[in-house]
Amino acid sequence: MFLFQTIAKRRVAILACSLLFLAGGLLTACSPDKLSFKGVDLTGADYAKGFSLPDQHGQLRTLKDFAGNVVVVFFGFTQCPDVCPTSLQELVEVKRLLGKEGDRLQAVFITLDPERDTPELLKAYMANFDPSFVALHPSPEQLVAVAKDFKIYYKKVDGKTATSYTLDHSAGSYTFDGLGRLRLYNRYGSGSAAMASDVALLLKSK
Numbered sequence: 001m002f003l004f005q006t007i008a009k010r011r012v013a014i015l016a017c018s019l020l021f022l023a024g025g026l027l028t029a030c031s032p033d034k035l036s037f038k039g040v041d042l043t044g045a046d047y048a049k050g051f052s053l054p055d056q057h058g059q060l061r062t063l064k065d066f067a068g069n070v071v072v073v074f075f076g077f078t079q080c081p082d083v084c085p086t087s088l089q090e091l092v093e094v095k096r097l098l099g100k101e102g103d104r105l106q107a108v109f110i111t112l113d114p115e116r117d118t119p120e121l122l123k124a125y126m127a128n129f130d131p132s133f134v135a136l137h138p139s140p141e142q143l144v145a146v147a148k149d150f151k152i153y154y155k156k157v158d159g160k161t162a163t164s165y166t167l168d169h170s171a172g173s174y175t176f177d178g179l180g181r182l183r184l185y186n187r188y189g190s191g192s193a194a195m196a197s198d199v200a201l202l203l204k205s206k
Contacts (some may be wrong), residue, residue: 009081014074021073035201038194039184047151048073048182053110053136056122061136063180065107070194070202072186074173075152077113083171083188090128094199095130101203104178105144107133110146112154112169114138150174179204 017177043049050063051073063071072091076084088109095102108169109126111117114137117125121137147154154169171188175198183202186195 001157019069025181026157035205036199037199037201039186039190042182042185043172045182050106050180051146052138052199053112053142054119055148056119056126056135058119061108061134063176066108067180068178069106070103070178070199071106071108071176071180072173072199073110073146073150073176075110075150075154075165075169077115077169078117078121079112079166081166083169085129087171087173087188088133089193090195091133092129094196096191096197098199098203101130101200104203105199107195108136109133110138112143112147112152112167114140114143116163175199175202177205 001191035041052060052062055061070092074084074087075090076087078084088107091105091107097157098105109122109132111122117135117137119137122137126133126135146152152170155165157166159165173181173186173188174193175184177183177184184198186198
């Protein structure tokens, strides 16, 4: 009798271990690839979940529109003297470094200054960098919500006139993989080579 109980307990233990192993395998299979990035790995973060905003052409845009592409989201404004144009030019260089895969990189610029950055102005601004770049034009209320979700800091700094103000704002960008999952935070000034390396890894991963 004792022998049968011992064998039964062993079978239960083996079955439990097998189930745990299987569950672990399923979780690994369902989770994003664990890659070695140069940017800050945000895989699994519970913020910056996406957007639903009109672009410079008046078309409503979400992350699903860019499925299969790596998406880099950057917040700024067209009258920004240095950080914004530098960051957008860096994305132009990233596309060049990626070669034929560059078409699978989608830059998304969300204006922090919807009052002055009209859709027409955003069209011209994006055209200065790359015609494929998308600019999003939130309402003031939408801007508050999306900036909060992405943990973006911005503050108006008064100028000499009511319309000559500038903006202090977060300078980094966020990278999403082809499935629309947040994967990276890219620090300002990290360089196009580092970003291109990370984008290439994401394009190869599943």
